[in-house]
Amino acid sequence: MTWEAAIRDFSRYLKLERGLSKNTLSAYIRDIEKLADWSTEAKVSPEKVDLEVLRKFLADQQSLSPRSQARLITSIKSLFRFLVYDDALKTDPTELLEAPKIGRKLPDYLTDSEIDKMISNIDLSTDEGERNKAILEVLYGCGLRVSELIEMRLSDLFPKDEIIRVIGKGDKERLVPIHSVAMKVLMRYIHEVRIHNNPKHGEEDIVFLSKRGKRMGRSTVFTMIxxxxxxxxxxKNIGPHTFRHSFATALVNNGADLRAVQQLLGHESITTTEIYAHLNDNKLRAAIEDHPMYNRKG
Structure with missing residues (x-):
């Protein structure tokens, strides 16, 4: 088996069976290509890779940050698990491979007052201002990724039910409730502003349009924020993703269950959502204090 064949089959698996997004798929393949290039130079085929080879390869990647090294190891582990699953290999050389420890730190988030201040500084006398207000309300009210926001379609909105259909990573669909206030702002933009914006061909169903009638770019949303x-x-160092963190933080601080937050954010794994777990430490302490075992009489 050649590295080219391994990468081709792995890429097909990630795309068709795992349903990964284009960006995530590209990140995995870039990581694997690093290993492939290094191994080719060392004249090591995929079948000949063992734990010692992997440790030598990773020793040559010391310039990478711990987080980048951890991601690289995750990609390599995924490749070799697939090769075993696909019967291309009999054993997985990554079983004993450990990733570097990286700290998990809650990113910057905005308070309600900070978000209110930002919204109050929008010039609502312009069509662009009305659009931007709707964008902030949706980002904070639904915790969307910026990619999900700019791809949102009119056909994804259910105003009467106050629900938005979101197509997330890997084309996975989820239904997200939106507060009536945020939905009202969004529908005002659609019915009073967007209606006067002539969309380009193929953009007719896109919610947020630029002045030229095309869907907004990620960089445009980032610059506006x-x-x-x-x-x-x-x-604070903020961008569109900060509103997603702010959304999750507000939910957890108000007692939302992590599983519910996971579903709303569209996280594939609960471990991604657990970064917010420490926020309700006081509630956990209160739960312990109310434990029936220690509140019994006697």
Whole structure:
């Protein structure tokens, strides 16, 4: 088996069976290509890779940050699990391979007052301002990824039910409730502003349009948020994803179950959502204090 064949089959598996997004798939393949290039130079085929070979390869990647090394190891583990699953290999050389320990830190998030300040600094006398307000309301009200926001379609909105259908990573669909206030702002933009914007061919169903009638780019949303934060005197390092963290933080602080937050965010694994678990430590302490075992009489 050649590295080219291994990468081709692995890529097909990630795309068709795992349903990974284009960006995630590209990240996996880039990581595997690093190993393939190194192994080719060392004249090691996929079948000849063992734990010692992998340790030598990783020793040559010390310039990478612990987080990048951890991601690289995750990609390599996924490749060799697939090769065993596909009967291309009999044993998995990555079973004893350990990833570097990396700290899990909650990213910056915005408080309600900071978000209110940003929204109040939007110039609502312009069509662009009405659109931008709707964008912030949806980002904070639903915890969407920026890619999900800019791909949102009119046919994904269910105003009467106050539900938005979201197509997330790997084309996975989820239904996300939206607060009536946020839905009202969104529908005002659609019925009073967007209706006057002539969409380009193929963009007719896209919710958020630029002045030219095309779907907005990620960088446009990022720049808009950065400028609003600066105008509002907010010094945190924020972008569209900050609103997603703020959404999750607000839910957990108000007692939401992590499983519910996982579903709303569209996380494939609960471990991704667990970064927010420490936020309700006080509630966990209260639960222990109320434990019936220690509240019995006597």
């Amino acid at each position: 950065k400028q609003l934060a600066e105008k509002s005197g907010i010094r």
